Amino acid sequence: MSQTVRTRPEGSARALSEAYDTALLDLDGVVYAGGNAIGHAVESLKVARDGGMRLAYVTNNALRTPDTVAEHLTELGIATEGSDVITSAQAVARLIADQVPAGARVLVIGGEGLRVALRERGLEPVDSAEDEPVAVVQGYGGPELPWGRFAEACYAIARGVPWFASNTDLTIPGARGIAPGNGAAVEVVRIATGAEPQVAGKPLPPMHRETVLRTGAERPLVVGDRLDTDIEGAFNGDVDSLLVLTGVTDGAQLLAAPPQHRPTYVDADLRGLLTGQPEVTEAHAGSGFRCGGWTATAGDERLELEGDGEVLDGLRALCAAAWTAAGDGVCALDGGKALARLGL
Numbered sequence: 001m002s003q004t005v006r007t008r009p010e011g012s013a014r015a016l017s018e019a020y021d022t023a024l025l026d027l028d029g030v031v032y033a034g035g036n037a038i039g040h041a042v043e044s045l046k047v048a049r050d051g052g053m054r055l056a057y058v059t060n061n062a063l064r065t066p067d068t069v070a071e072h073l074t075e076l077g078i079a080t081e082g083s084d085v086i087t088s089a090q091a092v093a094r095l096i097a098d099q100v101p102a103g104a105r106v107l108v109i110g111g112e113g114l115r116v117a118l119r120e121r122g123l124e125p126v127d128s129a130e131d132e133p134v135a136v137v138q139g140y141g142g143p144e145l146p147w148g149r150f151a152e153a154c155y156a157i158a159r160g161v162p163w164f165a166s167n168t169d170l171t172i173p174g175a176r177g178i179a180p181g182n183g184a185a186v187e188v189v190r191i192a193t194g195a196e197p198q199v200a201g202k203p204l205p206p207m208h209r210e211t212v213l214r215t216g217a218e219r220p221l222v223v224g225d226r227l228d229t230d231i232e233g234a235f236n237g238d239v240d241s242l243l244v245l246t247g248v249t250d251g252a253q254l255l256a257a258p259p260q261h262r263p264t265y266v267d268a269d270l271r272g273l274l275t276g277q278p279e280v281t282e283a284h285a286g287s288g289f290r291c292g293g294w295t296a297t298a299g300d301e302r303l304e305l306e307g308d309g310e311v312l313d314g315l316r317a318l319c320a321a322a323w324t325a326a327g328d329g330v331c332a333l334d335g336g337k338a339l340a341r342l343g344l
Helices: 043-050 064-076 088-097 112-120 148-158 182-195 205-215 227-237 251-255 268-274 312-326 337-342
Strands: 022-025 054-059 084-087 106-107 124-126 137-138 163-164 172-173 175-180 220-224 242-245 266-267 290-291 294-298 302-306
Touching: 022 205, 043 054, 043 064, 043 268, 054 064, 054 205, 064 112, 084 088, 084 205, 088 137, 088 163, 088 205, 088 227, 106 148, 106 290, 112 124, 112 163, 112 175, 137 182, 148 182, 163 182, 172 182, 182 266, 205 220, 220 227, 227 242, 242 268, 251 312, 266 268, 266 312, 290 312, 294 312, 302 312, 302 337, 312 337
Parallel strands: 022 054, 022 220, 054 084, 106 124, 106 137, 137 163, 220 242, 242 266
Antiparallel strands: 172 175, 290 294, 294 302
């Protein structure tokens, strides 16, 4: 896939909820954290939906079933059906089903979400390497997942059984902070076996395929908080994206983003769906980039920021200066002072 290298966030004269027909929303760090709704999420999603935008929830977390996720969202005040939720468990189950016989046994290292997704594809979940599985699948199993489950995976993989992973997110946001994600658990098995799993979740094509098949979206907008899953997944699927700063990505990571991690739009939270996006333009005489009341430039050693106004406008201008300086690489200029001026 050949794509033009993005060198600045885009603007939109229309509200994003009007410019796109479907929002493909990440959950952890976007809609909720640790089970509690993130500020402005519930009301913003209701307004977007009432205005005609379809909402689909696309999560790399394979622990819970779509129905369970839908029930949780409904309890938070976001009316949701199980069919509105697409999980990496569903994506990896389809990936496995394409490679093994119908009715085959699959060793599950994870939670109920994986088991339900496997059964949906006509596969039989099992718990032991002694159950003669034809595949091993690993997904986030929550903080109480027994250590012995990793041993079962290793026993089967050592016998030549192919290994699949729902996703490889190293971390997952929660109410108390950032915790180890499924990717950390995958590393345990990788270190013990020397094997490499086939991975289905964001940012890889199986997850995008699953999302398109289940939503039928024609003008989708990916909405996420992670550059290496949500935004890269949008890049790989050649669709637009909105990064919200309610999860794991901070300003420094955004400025240093390589091309595949650069979002189309940047906003503070899901209220960004309900508004247009300001244009980032070149300053007079090509000296830096302007957004709102801010002007950002790339110096010899650091990024510079002048002016005042909305914090997000300053960040957007800095993104343009950093990404333009980096081209198809990573910006190595120090943006610390400029970000500190914005309180980021």
